[in-house]
């Protein structure tokens with residue numbers, strides 16, 4: 426075990442999505458010794474599932490490809506040099522007599538901390554794959570579960586299966602450059618937002634209520650698909666170059682579900698100061714729920730600020746309610762000087 430792992434941190438953030446990354450920056454503003462533990466090998470969280478998507482709804486940021494936004498958040502998260510731990514899924518929690526916590530990963534590594542900030546989002550998400558025998562053999566060629574490079578679809582016939590926000594967002598982006606986009610959905614209604622659905626209907630061919638029943642390929646490359654009408658059983662064949670399956674993700678909170686935290690249907694309950702039912706444990710982002718919770722990147726940032734402030738006050742009840750704004754925060758004085766000199 427390395428020494429930094431054995432040290433006692435003021436705050437340990439579980440999850441390195443937008444909530445966790447922004448919390449790491451803000452806890453630096455509050456001069457807290459900070460560690461982020463992320464189960465995957467990189468920061469970014471759920472945003473990694475839509476790297477090519479243009480994000481419009483983050484305050485003060487012009488429309489930006491999601492991977493660029495991750496880059497900026499990552500840079501900001503590292504401002505105060507937090508300890509970053511990758512590839513460890515935190516599983517168990519122990520409270521010691523001195524009220525500090527020990528977190529243990531699934532692989533047995535231990536982490537010591539005075540407070541915990543849960544930013545585990547949708548947990549260990551697993552993509553819902555196409556339930557058709559042999560489908561996995563096309564995963565390295567033209568069957569996709571996410572889109573990492575839009576240009577791949579230029580001038581091609583692209584079939585997109587799904588009816589949620591992701592499927593419809595991809596259809597709208599890909600329709601701008603593909604030869605043809607066909608959206609296949611097994612229900613009569615889309616669950617995606619109305620406006621993008623209208624846009625998609627104008628630009629794409631829609632087959633509903635249909636689902637993919639067979640894939641036909643040669644050399645591990647799908648050449649055409651069989652669709653089945655989910656009510657009549659009628660069969661249709663379509664020639665395609667690329668298939669994108671966007672059937673959502675399974676949420677799996679693993680052992681975090683066994684910590685005894687109060688929860689509601691959609692997440693762990695917190696109060697208005699992002700305190701969970703266990704003193705010393707706070708939450709932010711999609712992992713938590715409260716009356717007016719906003720499940721957006723901007724909502725995650727706001728939760729993170731509130732949660733870090735609460736953790737600071739838990740450790741130091743006499744501390745101020747919030748960090749000094751960046752113009753008055755002594756932690757920026759040296760950094761400002763360095764920036765102005767550049």
Ligand SMILES: Cc1cc2nc3c(=O)[nH]c(=O)nc-3n(C[C@H](O)[C@H](O)[C@H](O)COP(=O)(O)OP(=O)(O)OC[C@H]3O[C@@H](n4cnc5c(N)ncnc54)[C@H](O)[C@@H]3O)c2cc1C
Nearest residue numbers: 440442443444464470471515545546547710711720721722
């Ligand atoms: C299709 C789709 C499109 C979206 N588009 C937008 C958009 O345009 N604009 C917008 O503002 N929002 C959008 N959102 C919402 C946005 O993605 C989420 O609100 C945001 O990702 C939540 O961030 P988070 O940090 O709470 O969780 P996540 O991003 O889910 O990150 C959680 C992290 O915790 C890690 N983790 C989980 N359990 C453990 C554990 N036990 N130990 C260690 N690590 C763990 C995970 O690996 C993950 O990296 C979209 C969501 C979807 C589904």
